[in-house]
Amino acid sequence: MFDDLDIGYIVFLLEQQNSWQEIGFFLLVELLLWLLLSIFLIQFLPSKYKKYKWEIFIFFVVINIGLLFIGIFLTLIMILFGFSWATSRVSRPSYETIYFEEQVAKFPMVHSKFHEGVLTMESDHRDDISSDEKIKSLKILYDSYAQGNIGKIQHFLADSSDETRLYAFALISTFEKKLNSQIKELQEKISYSHSDENKERYNFELAVVYWQFIFHGVAGEQLTGFYTQKIENILKDIKENASAFILLGKIQIFNHEYDRAESYFNQAMELGVAQESISTFLAEIKYGQKKYNEISQYILPEEFDIDLRLKPLISVWRGS
DSSP states (O other), X not given: OXXXXXXXXXHHHHHSOOOHHHHHHHHHHHHHHHHHHHHHHHTTOOGGGGGGHHHHHXXXXXXXXXXXXXXXXXXXXXXXXXXHXXXXXXXXXXXXXXXXXXXHHTSOOOOOSSOTTOXXXXXXXXXXXXXXXXXXXXXXXXXHTOTTHHHHHHGGGGOSOHHHHHHHHHHHHHHHHHHHHHHHHHHHHHHHOOOHHHHHHHHHHHHHHHHHHHHTTOSOHHHHHHHHHHHHHHHXXXXXXXXXXXXXXXXXXXXXXXXHHHHHHHHHHHTTOOGGGGXXXXXXXXXXXXOGGGGGGGOOHHHHXXXXXXXHHHHHHHTO
């Protein structure tokens, strides 16, 4: 009980705010105590220091009072430093290391469906463009993998710049070698395969590679018919692969054989392909057949708006 009262009283005293008069009184008492202590201490000096007792007395007083004020001064410095350190920690921003490659990997990848932004140079002022600009543009065109891109690059085989001609030839040669290598590899797989299912899959992949010759413009007008016939011969025995009929339909659209294209797409839908997934092709077929009244049933705004070839068509139907 007594201990609790003492502790409570001490806490009460510590919580009280001292006035400047009380602080001054404390310092005065402290000074008097050190004066008395210094007088007391010099009484015990050895005899050889007796003649210096006044100087020693001054030293005692100065050093003890000085230590008091030095302690107060150091305490103030420590308080100011503590405040500064604490506030700087609060206001100082924290930094994190961000690994760009890992962040990019989390982003959804967006690809242009029809590569409408591919740069092609078919201007009468082609010779005014520098070789460096032509080469950069050809590289963009090659990497775009868009319809007819290799055919456009072939136009530069007759360019006035040696560098441009050589670069165009190198791009075309590289593309053709890649396709021919894929054809050779698939033909070997077909010849060594003993499974009808695998053979059908390899034949379809082979037809897709041959289609690249037409789609990218590698094959000229004279060879387009040859490759079309070759693809049809490869796919003629495939009856249950809807993708094969879609590919045949695309080829017939390319060749402006719209009736045959429609027949192939109908067969693909019979095998379960949703009409919405091929609506752009069906609309293009109706447009090619000049059956304009039937086009509206195939128009899907969300699909047509991203196809710059067909966007004008939906604009007409909207009346805009």
